[in-house]
Amino acid sequence: MTQELGAQDLAPQLVPLNAIFATDFVQILVPVTTANTMQEVAAAVAHHVEGRRVRAQPFEKVVIHNGKRLPADMTVAAAGIKPLDHIAVEYDIPEQS
Amino acid sequence: MALLKREEWQGFVRDVDWSYSYVDDSAVFPEWHCGTGKVPREAWSAWEEDYKVSYPEYVATQREKEASAYAVKSALQRSTTFDHLDEGWKSATKMHFGGVALVEYAAVLAELKMARFGLNGAWRNMATFGQLDELRHAQITTFFGHEFIGKDAQYDWTQKAFHTNDWVLISLRNLFDGMMIAPNVVDLAIELPLTFETGFTNLQFVALASDALESGDVNFANMISSIQTDEARHSQQGGPTLEILVEHDPVRAQWVIDKAFWGSARAFAALTGPAMDYYTPLEHRKQSYREFMEEWIIDQFVHTIEEYGLKKPWYWDEFMRGLDIWHHGLQMGLWYWRPTLWWRPKAGVSKDERAWLAEKYPNWEKVFGDKWDVLIDNVNANNLEATLPETLPWLCSTCHLPACNATQSRDGTWRVRDWSLQYDGRTYHFCTNGCRQIFWKDRDNVNHQTLIDRFLAGQIQPMDVGGILGYMGLTPDVMGDDPDYEAWTKDYVGRPVEGISLAAQS
Numbered sequence: 001m002t003q004e005l006g007a008q009d010l011a012p013q014l015v016p017l018n019a020i021f022a023t024d025f026v027q028i029l030v031p032v033t034t035a036n037t038m039q040e041v042a043a044a045v046a047h048h049v050e051g052r053r054v055r056a057q058p059f060e061k062v063v064i065h066n067g068k069r070l071p072a073d074m075t076v077a078a079a080g081i082k083p084l085d086h087i088a089v090e091y092d093i094p095e096q097s
Numbered sequence: 098m099a100l101l102k103r104e105e106w107q108g109f110v111r112d113v114d115w116s117y118s119y120v121d122d123s124a125v126f127p128e129w130h131c132g133t134g135k136v137p138r139e140a141w142s143a144w145e146e147d148y149k150v151s152y153p154e155y156v157a158t159q160r161e162k163e164a165s166a167y168a169v170k171s172a173l174q175r176s177t178t179f180d181h182l183d184e185g186w187k188s189a190t191k192m193h194f195g196g197v198a199l200v201e202y203a204a205v206l207a208e209l210k211m212a213r214f215g216l217n218g219a220w221r222n223m224a225t226f227g228q229l230d231e232l233r234h235a236q237i238t239t240f241f242g243h244e245f246i247g248k249d250a251q252y253d254w255t256q257k258a259f260h261t262n263d264w265v266l267i268s269l270r271n272l273f274d275g276m277m278i279a280p281n282v283v284d285l286a287i288e289l290p291l292t293f294e295t296g297f298t299n300l301q302f303v304a305l306a307s308d309a310l311e312s313g314d315v316n317f318a319n320m321i322s323s324i325q326t327d328e329a330r331h332s333q334q335g336g337p338t339l340e341i342l343v344e345h346d347p348v349r350a351q352w353v354i355d356k357a358f359w360g361s362a363r364a365f366a367a368l369t370g371p372a373m374d375y376y377t378p379l380e381h382r383k384q385s386y387r388e389f390m391e392e393w394i395i396d397q398f399v400h401t402i403e404e405y406g407l408k409k410p411w412y413w414d415e416f417m418r419g420l421d422i423w424h425h426g427l428q429m430g431l432w433y434w435r436p437t438l439w440w441r442p443k444a445g446v447s448k449d450e451r452a453w454l455a456e457k458y459p460n461w462e463k464v465f466g467d468k469w470d471v472l473i474d475n476v477n478a479n480n481l482e483a484t485l486p487e488t489l490p491w492l493c494s495t496c497h498l499p500a501c502n503a504t505q506s507r508d509g510t511w512r513v514r515d516w517s518l519q520y521d522g523r524t525y526h527f528c529t530n531g532c533r534q535i536f537w538k539d540r541d542n543v544n545h546q547t548l549i550d551r552f553l554a555g556q557i558q559p560m561d562v563g564g565i566l567g568y569m570g571l572t573p574d575v576m577g578d579d580p581d582y583e584a585w586t587k588d589y590v591g592r593p594v595e596g597i598s599l600a601a602q603s
Contacts, residue, residue, distance in 0.1 A: 016553055018491050018500075018526050020513050025426050025468055026433075026501035027491035027513055027526065029549055052475065052483045053433070053468040055596030084524040086515040 010034065015076050017041075018086045021049035027086075034077035038063040038070045045089045059091040107149055112218040114142070130214040132281025136345040144217035144337045148330050155226050159233065159327075166237060166323040173316045179248060184441055184580040185376035186312040191251050191440035192368055193305070194242030195258030196265065200273050201235035207277035207289055211334065214282045220334060227290075227331035234324050241320050250574045254439035261570035264437060264548045268367070268497035271545040272360045279542070283338060287350065288357035291335020295401070297361045299328050300393040301369060308373075311381045343405050352538070354402060355410035359531050362416060363423070363496040365390075370424020371431055374454065375445030385457035387420045412531040419502060419529070421458050425465050426501035426513075433472075434486050434499075436562075437569055438577030446473070448588040464503055464511045474594045476586045483598035487562060492547040494525040495532035502528050 012035035019030040030045050042061035050056045063070045063079075065087050070079050081087065117125060122138065133141070150158075208228035215221040242255030258266055276288045302325040309318035342350045373386040384392070395417075399409060410416070432442045446454075446469045454461045475483040490499035503511040516527040520540055527533035536544075548565075551557055557568040566576070 018515070018517075020515075023467065023511065025429050025465065025503065025513065026499050027515070029489045029491055029552070048486075048488050051471070051596060051598035053429075053471050055467065055471050057596065082524075084526075086517055086526065088512075088515075 010077070012036075015081060015083050015085075017045075017081070018084065019045040019089065020086075021045050021089045022054050022091055024049045024054050032076055034075065036076050037072065038074050038076075038079065039072040041076060041087065042072075042089045045087070057091050057093070059093050061089050062092045064088040064090060103149060103151075107151075110151065111149075111222045114218045126214060126216060128281075130210065130281055131216055132283040133216060134283070134346055134349060136283070136341060138216070140341055140345060141216035141220075144220050144341060146219055146223055146333050146337055148223070148333060150223075150226060150330070155229070159229070162323050162326065163233070163237075166319055169319040170241065170316055174244075178313060178315065179245065182314055183312060183378050183381075185378060185443045185445070186308075186314060187249070188440035188442060188580070189308070189372040189376050190242070190314065190317055191249075191254065192372065192438075194238060194252065194255035195439050196269055196368060198235060198238040198242060198255050199259035200269065201231050201238055203273050203277045204231040204289070205235060207231075207285055208331070211282045211286060215286075215334075216282070220286075220337070223331060223334055227334065230327035230331050234327065237320055237324065241316065251439050251441070251577075254575065257570065258439060262548070262551075263439070263569040263571070264434075264492060264497065265367070267545060267548060268492075269364065271497050272364050274545070275542075276357060276360065283342060284353050286334050286338035287342065287353045289335075290332040291339055291401075292354055292357035292398075293361050294328050294332035295335055296358065296394060296398050297365060299325065299332060300397070301365070302328065304389060304393065307383070308377060308381070311383070312377070339405055343407065347407065350405070351407050351410075354407065355412070356535055356539070358398065358410060359412060359416070359535060360496065362419075363498060363528075363532070365394075366419070366423035367427045367431075367498050371428040371442070374424065374457075375428050375450075376443050379450055379453060382453070386424055387457065390420055412529075412534070415529060415531055418504070421460060422464065422502055422504075425454075425458070425461060426503065427498060429465060429468060430490055430499040430501050432579070433484070434490060435577040435579065436485070436566060437571060439571075439575055441577055441580040443581075444469070444472075444579060444585045447585040450585070460505075460511075470589075471597055473586050473589050474592075474597045476582050477590050478594065478597060480598050481582075489549060489552060489565065491526055492549050493528035493532050494544070494547055494550075495527055495536045497545065497547050498528060500526060500528040 012033035014031055015034055016029060016031045018027050020027045028045070028048055030041075030048065032041050032044055036044070039061075042063050046061060060072070062072075065079060065081055065085065126133075128134075205228050208224045208231050211224035212221050212228055215224055239256055242252055245252040254261075259270070276293060277285065280288060302321050306318045306321045306325065309315070309321065339350060339354070369389075370386045373382070373384070373389060402409070428442075428445075431438060432444050435442050451462070451466065451469075455466075472484050475481070490501065492498065493500050500516075501513060503513050505511050516530055516533045518525055518527075518533055518537060520537075525533075525536065527536060546554070548557075551568075552560065552565070557564050
């Protein structure tokens with residue numbers, strides 16, 4: 001019996017995603033890899049939109065997948081995000097007191 | 098010798114429904130082409146139409162129409178009219194020529210199918226004229242558009258567009274293959290003559306002819322009016338077919354009409370919507386796209402389906418809400434991905450134009466104004482690079498148009514939402530709930546691959562913007578660009594700017 005490799009041990013695989021950035025008007029194709037963190041995924045999506053169609057805001061960005069907000073350091077593999085999945089990237093705007 | 102009255106000879110020459118003695122009826126009219134379904138074969142003997150044109154009459158009338166259209170063209174060719182046309186109007190015509198010329202040819206094939214497999218002699222007779230009509234439309238549209246190549250290379254796409262893998266054309270081919278090439282003749286008569294021609298193009302052509310005259314393009318108005326007179330006749334194949342189908346299989350009738358109306362509405366939002374609300378100069382606009390749809394398409398469509406005892410489609414609320422959103426999102430998509438077009442898309446968002454948009458569409462500023470503001474600020478900061486695409490928009494697996502339809506939440510926020518489903522081991526995404534539902538019901542049909550599917554399958558090489566443009570057939574002399582950036586950005590020069598592309602600020 002051989003030991004199974006964890007997701008972190010596999011070579012990064014390409015994961016093309018259907019992504020929407022905050023209030024943008026259109027979903028876009030954004031390729032990431034299984035090794036990318038959510039912070040990197042958010043940046044990859046923002047690259048096509050932020051400051052181009054949606055005004056840049058001074059807040060952290062958060063990736064939402066299947067309705068769940070994912071931690072910034074979690075990888076695509078660990079989050080179980082599969083090719084052609086949909087993700088939304090939103091600004092993590094602090095609630096106003 | 099006195100001539101016979103029409104009713105005395107019409108039956109002889111037209112109603113040639115013989116009884117076959119060497120083969121079965123089903124060998125002559127196979128189900129997969131004829132699609133009688135639950136309708137008893139003999140029920141089709143009641144099919145009737147009102148025009149009752151004979152072949153000599155048809156030829157004489159068409160000859161006159163042709164002579165008149167070409168006479169106007171020949172007279173105007175010597176004038177300088179074309180040189181003074183607005184760039185927005187020219188774009189609307191380029192879009193029309195490229196998008197329509199060979200759809201007319203697909204319609205020839207559709208009419209031929211009905212001329213052969215129609216389930217009644219009167220129907221086959223009318224479709225025979227219909228195919229001649231469509232052949233004339235394919236020719237006249239190709240010829241009228243193509244002659245401007247000498248003045249503007251983008252008119253080359255009058256002939257070329259339909260043969261390319263441009264995303265707009267993939268979307269149109271998918272729609273019209275589904276409506277004209279794939280269906281049996283019963284479904285075809287309801288999808289094409291009834292829903293698309295009676296419902297959409299008849300009225301679109303009337304409106305387009307009026308816009309053409311308003312813009313000073315007499316030649317185009319003349320061409321389109323000439324075509325429209327044929328449409329008015331052969332589109333009458335839909336009514337009698339629907340009447341018989343509704344009687345025997347109302348569920349099928351409702352589904353076929355619902356699907357065709359939705360597909361037509363999506364295509365109209367992409368092409369007619371931007372042309373009416375953004376490309377037409379403000380002073381020439383008579384109606385907004387929404388007003389046009391409500392007055393000319395929707396009232397008439399609802400009246401027609403209720404007349405036949407059918408109901409409004411299940412997606413009606415989503416469709417009506419879409420009248421405020423779909424074409425505005427598509428306009429932004431067409432503009433942002435402008436190198437993929439064979440026309441020069443106007444942005445059309447100067448202060449005056451925005452005031453008009455906000456008056457016609459009260460949510461426009463909230464949903465689209467903020468994005469246009471960022472684009473404007475980038476243009477004014479001389480950062481055009483930030484206004485050009487580096488990836489593909491996601492294309493819907495049903496309509497093949499970008500997934501760009503924001504909807505409003507209960508809390509008032511507008512977001513583009515995911516409409517997806519899993520089928521046969523993969524995930525599909527759609528622009529709307531309507532497109533998702535139609536895909537699911539039609540899931541075993543052969544659908545065209547979207548540009549995204551092709552890209553991810555490695556069919557487009559190299560896998561970058563250059564590779565994509567090459568795959569679509571775009572060359573630098575044709576590639577779309579904004580005709581006049583200053584026209585819509587100068588109102589905003591000098592205003593305080595923040596949050597635009599970093600490259601522009603540095």
